[in-house]
Amino acid sequence: MYEPARVESIATGLQNLQSIVAGNIEAVSGDGWHFYLNEEGKIMRLEPNRRAALLLFEATGVLTDVYCGNVVFLGETADGSEGNVPGHLIDLAQQLFGLNQPVNQ
Template structure:
C-alpha cells in the first residue's frame, strides 16, 4: 500500500522554489524526486531522502546542506540533487514533515511555506 505524506522539497537548483508537496512514498516515487539512487540522513524526529550517487554530475544542494546543519546534523559530504524531508512515523513508517523543520526553512530561506 502506498502512503501520501506532506514533504518539504528542497530542489538543488536555486531557481526552483522550496515547497511543501504531498508525495507518494514508494521507492519509485522517491526516485522520481531524488532523480537517482536514494540515500537517507536522519535527525531526531525527521529524515531526508537524498541522491546517493555522489559520482554523478548533479547540482549541489546548498540549501539542503544549510537546513540540515541548522537542524543539528553535521554534513561532511556534498549533497546532490533534490532533498525530500519527512517526519518519523510509527516504526518503519513515514510521517508528514515536522512543523519545526518547516518554520526553520521559512526563516532560513525567507519563504512562506506553512498553510
C-alpha cells in the first residue's frame, strides 16, 4: 500500500527522483506540470497507482496508460526547469484525496 498523498519540497536532482520512484525515471507531461515514475514499474509488477491515474484523468480528461509505483508531480518554469506544482493541480488533489501538507514553523 502506498503512503498518503502529500505536498512537500524536494530536491529535484536525478538521484533523488530515482530514489523516490525506486528506479530509473520516466516522465509524463501535462500543461505546465509533469510527473515522474519508475520506467519499469509494470515490468517489476509494482502496484498500479490509482491516485496518480485519477488525478491525471481529472486534470486532463484523458488516461492512456496504467501508472505503477510511486510518482512525484512537479511543475515547470517558463524555461522548462523543474518548478512548483501548479496550484490548480494541488487543489484538485486536495479535493480528490485530501493531502498531508507540511506545517510551516
